[in-house]
Amino acid sequence: GEDVEQSLFLSVREGDSSVINCTYTDSSSTYLYWYKQEPGAGLQLLTYIFSNMDMKQDQRLTVLLNKKDKHLSLRIADTQTGDSAIYFCAEYSGGGADGLTFGKGTHLIIQP
Amino acid sequence: KAGVTQTPRYLIKTRGQQVTLSCSPISGHRSVSWYQQTPGQGLQFLFEYFSETQRNKGNFPGRFSGRQFSNSRSEMNVSTLELGDSALYLCASSLGHTNTEAFFGQGTRLTVV
Numbered sequence: 298g299e300d301v302e303q304s305l306f307l308s309v310r311e312g313d314s315s316v317i318n319c320t321y322t323d324s325s326s327t328y329l330y331w332y333k334q335e336p337g338a339g340l341q342l343l344t345y346i347f348s349n350m351d352m353k354q355d356q357r358l359t360v361l362l363n364k365k366d367k368h369l370s371l372r373i374a375d376t377q378t379g380d381s382a383i384y385f386c387a388e389y390s391g392g393g394a395d396g397l398t399f400g401k402g403t404h405l406i407i408q409p
Numbered sequence: 410k411a412g413v414t415q416t417p418r419y420l421i422k423t424r425g426q427q428v429t430l431s432c433s434p435i436s437g438h439r440s441v442s443w444y445q446q447t448p449g450q451g452l453q454f455l456f457e458y459f460s461e462t463q464r465n466k467g468n469f470p471g472r473f474s475g476r477q478f479s480n481s482r483s484e485m486n487v488s489t490l491e492l493g494d495s496a497l498y499l500c501a502s503s504l505g506h507t508n509t510e511a512f513f514g515q516g517t518r519l520t521v522v
Contacts (some may be wrong), residue, residue: 303516328509337415340513385452396442396454397463397501397511 303386303400311409312383315373319386320369326388329362330397331371334383335404343384373405381407411436413502413514421520427488431516434481434502440464441483442511443475446497455498458483459505487519496522 300322309315321329327348332340346353346369347362353360359372373380383402422428423452439486443455454467458477475485487494497518501511 328486330511332513339415340501341517342510342512343508395467396444396457397452398454399452401451 301386301388301398301400301405303384304405305401306404308406308408309376311376311378313376315371315376315380315405317371317373317384317386317405319371319400320367321367321369321386321388321398323388323390323398324367325390326367328389329360329369330385330387330389331358331360331369332385332387332399334385334402336382341387376405376407378407378409381405413500413512415498415500415514415517417517418515419518419520421469421522422490424490424492424522426490426519427486428490428519429484429486430498430500430519432483432485432500432502432514433501434483435512438502438504438512439481440503440505441477441481442501442503443483443485444499446499446516447495452499455485490521492521495519 302320330345331343333343334340344355346362357374362369383404385402386400387397388393416431440459442457444452446452456466456475457464461477472488477483497516499516500514503511
């Protein structure tokens with residue numbers, strides 16, 4: 298079945314850029330997403346990208362998609378303490394797919 | 410515009426009991442999906458409802474069921490609760506059934522003792 302892989306932890310200094318990486322196996326993935334989850338909260342949709350796009354930028358967030366390598370990344374510029382959370386990569390194949398397939402999440406730790 | 414509302418936020422149930430969770434999607438959204446989140450398995454898809462019809466179902470036993478009403482509100486039911494059903498249950502709302510923008514609620518934290 299489909300699989301989405303992420304590193305479990307990423308530690309960055311406040312003010313630096315954070316780059317969270319994700320790989321997926323389903324070549325028919327149509328949409329790829331980044332969600333943020335803070336402690337005790339639900340999932341916040343940060344951004345998503347269609348598979349026919351290479352890049353999407355939204356304020357401090359930049360998403361890069363390498364469809365050939367099935368690699369997705371999320372760059373957060375000028376990382377702040379409020380960015381500390383778990384970031385989930387997810388993919389959706391469309392049609393009769395069984396919902397979103399999520400990675401295990403990357404814990405972003407901000408060092409002062 | 411109000412977001413996705415899940416009730417209750419927290420539940421404690423005993424093994425063998427049943428439970429019903431509720432999700433009210435964003436106004437105008439017709440698709441509701443349910444996910445189970447546990448530390449071990451992560452986020453797993455349960456099922457999706459669109460216009461009162463179940464469109465897709467994940468790999469969960471028949472004890473897990475759901476339904477959607479004409480106003481798009483959805484409920485999920487878990488019967489004969491097991492300890493392993495303890496999890497955060499998340500509901501996602503989207504305009505259509507393609508999940509292009511799926512917005513999640515805060516979740517219901519179910520603890521089975």
